[in-house]
Amino acid sequence: MRQSPEQRLAGKTILVTGATGGIGFIAARTLAAMGATVVIVGRDPAKAQASVAQIQRETEGASVNALTADLSSMQEVRRLAAEFQAQYSRLDVLLNNAGAVFLTRQTTVDGYERTFALNHLAPFLLTHLLLDRLKADAPARVVTVSSMAHRGQTLDVDDVNQTRRGYRAWRAYGDSKLANIMFTYALARRLEGSGVTANTLHPGFVATGFAKNNGPLSQVAMTLVRPFAISPERGAQTSIYLASSLDVAALSGRYFVNSKPAKSSQASYDVAAQERLWSLSEQMTGVTTETAGAR
Numbered sequence: 464m465r466q467s468p469e470q471r472l473a474g475k476t477i478l479v480t481g482a483t484g485g486i487g488f489i490a491a492r493t494l495a496a497m498g499a500t501v502v503i504v505g506r507d508p509a510k511a512q513a514s515v516a517q518i519q520r521e522t523e524g525a526s527v528n529a530l531t532a533d534l535s536s537m538q539e540v541r542r543l544a545a546e547f548q549a550q551y552s553r554l555d556v557l558l559n560n561a562g563a564v565f566l567t568r569q570t571t572v573d574g575y576e577r578t579f580a581l582n583h584l585a586p587f588l589l590t591h592l593l594l595d596r597l598k599a600d601a602p603a604r605v606v607t608v609s610s611m612a613h614r615g616q617t618l619d620v621d622d623v624n625q626t627r628r629g630y631r632a633w634r635a636y637g638d639s640k641l642a643n644i645m646f647t648y649a650l651a652r653r654l655e656g657s658g659v660t661a662n663t664l665h666p667g668f669v670a671t672g673f674a675k676n677n678g679p680l681s682q683v684a685m686t687l688v689r690p691f692a693i694s695p696e697r698g699a700q701t702s703i704y705l706a707s708s709l710d711v712a713a714l715s716g717r718y719f720v721n722s723k724p725a726k727s728s729q730a731s732y733d734v735a736a737q738e739r740l741w742s743l744s745e746q747m748t749g750v751t752t753e754t755a756g757a758r
Contacts, residue, residue, distance in 0.1 A: 492525075
């Protein structure tokens with residue numbers, strides 16, 4: 464079905480990671496319908512191009528393109544940032560949407576536990592690499608998709624690779640989602656006065672292909688709970704709201720649920736823990752606040 468763009472975001476450029484399916488795809492399609500130039504990021508080149516073609520079919524006048532990267536690799540994140548900056552002269556919104564859970568412990572090419580690398584280190588590094596571009600085009604926004612799964616977690620910065628305690632998939636996932644929120648709060652402090660906002664969100668329990676990359680048992684489990692999930696269209700609404708609404712243009716350092724500010728877990732507000740995570744993330748990604756231009 465063709466849609467008529469509202470053009471509210473005409474002239475804006477938005478980068479959306481993990482946008483070849485689920486809420487990332489819906490967000491990309493909707494933001495394109497609002498007139499933005501949308502750049503989607505996926506791991507599979509064929510799937511990324513198919514997503515671009517689908518958005519163009521379904522959204523009249525959509526300006527949408529694709530870049531590919533395996534975001535669990537720090538080198539791939541750096542390549543993605545370089546390719547984006549070479550091809551696009553502005554960035555108004557960075558929507559860090561990509562994420563996954565792995566039922567067995569996996570190690571990335573950098574030697575990091577894959578859940579933490581993909582869900583936290585990738586948005587941490589990508590945001591830093593693109594921060595000067597965001598500042599140059601301020602007002603601009605960084606939106607990072609977290610999850611209610613962060614509740615009950617107490618991130619151990621000395622064991623982010625899940626070796627000392629033993630690997631448990633949902634703890635690793637919850638830790639990474641807590642890291643998303645702590646990163647957002649620390650980033651928002653550093654961005655005060657820059658014109659760039661940083662917010663995070665829980666999209667809801669969404670009926671997508673999430674966790675189906677973990678084999679037959681995971682697929683069966685997700686199929687059983689699917690009737691209790693919301694649609695990707697509903698799940699994408701808070702991401703879309705934070706990326707586009709004038710109502711939140713001046714809000715930063717907040718956690719949102721159902722497009723409204725909400726309280727995250729008590730652990731997420733621990734400033735000392737946020738700063739320890741920040742320092743560790745700098746070490747693991749090879750960036751510093753100063754070289755990334757975040758002060």
